[in-house]
Amino acid sequence: MTTNSSQQQDGTAPAVQVTGLTKAYRGRTAVDRLDLAVGRGETLGILGTNGAGKTTTVEMIAGLRRPDAGRVRVMGLDPFQDEARLRQVLGVQLQEGYLHGALTVTELLDLYASFYPDPRPHVELLDLVELEGKAGDRFEKLSGGQQQRVSVALALIGRPRVLILDELTTGLDPAARRRMWRTIEQLRDEGVSILLVSHAMDEVERLCDRLVLLEAGRILTAGTPAEVIAAAGADSLEDAFVALTGSAPHEKESI
Structure with a gap:
């Protein structure tokens, strides 16, 4: 079954629309009737x-x-009923990647490029993630930060209109983090809609138009970074996070 909704034709409709999203594990609710939307290019x-x-x-x-x-709708598509079509508009980079370590960077790019009718050229991707000199290296021989950048390149290879990034800059040194931020800003300028999961408050302040702060699977607060800081009566987003949640950000999450 394929979705044929007016949302797909309406350029003003959200790129991502989530309504009443719920998930429990062994009786524990991880996501609790969540509603959120991501605008086009947001x-x-x-x-x-x-x-x-x-x-x-x-x-x-x-x-x-x-x-x-x-x-859930992503560019008007149901992730389960429209799976093949979704893969043509959605790019995903998650915390835990499962890439074949014996393949070189070029071989991984070749494999993923085969899934798309008009993949980004390898040279362009390697330039975006600043791995030009690593094309022939095996994935398992790369540093953690370099592996992270390969995962981002693979998420971008299909020219996605929506991009999910989960802890984008974990394991990157400060200079590499800032280079990756510039890549994301370039994609945003190209009109890509991005969902960014992050514990790095400086990253969120720089890259995000809006944010949602979750607690027990529900939205605790939402708004622009400046609005959330002001609502918490804080001086920074990190201070606001601590004030609202009672704890400091961390880099790993189990659910």
Whole structure:
């Protein structure tokens, strides 16, 4: 079954629309009747403490995990009923990648390029993630930060209109983080809609037009970074995060 909704034709409709999204594991609710939307060309930050439901949320949006209830549309497509078409408009980079370590960077790019009718050229991708000199290196021989950048390149190879990034700059040194930020800003300028899961408050402040702060699978607060800081009576987004959640950001989450 294929979705043929007016949302696909309406350029003003959200790029991502989530309504009543719910998921539980062994009786524990990870995502609780969540509603959110990402506009065309918007970067939305998804924040929360460990176990707040961030990764589960984006995995359901990507069609990697089936919700117990609720509705997801990505560019008007249902992630489960329109799976093949979704892969042509959605790029995903998650915390835990499962790439064949014995393949070289070029071989991985060749493999992923075969899934798309008009993939980005390898040279362009390697330039975007600044791995021009690593094309012939095996994936398992790369540093953690370089592997992260390969994962981003693979997420971009199909020229996605929507991009999900989960802990984008984990393992990158400060200079590499800033270079990756410039890449994301370039994609945003190209009109790509981005969901960014991050514990790095400086990253969220720089890259995100809006953010949602999750707690126990629900939205605790939402708005622009400046609005959230002001609402919390804080001096920075990190201070606002601590004030609203009672804990500091961390880099790993189980659900």
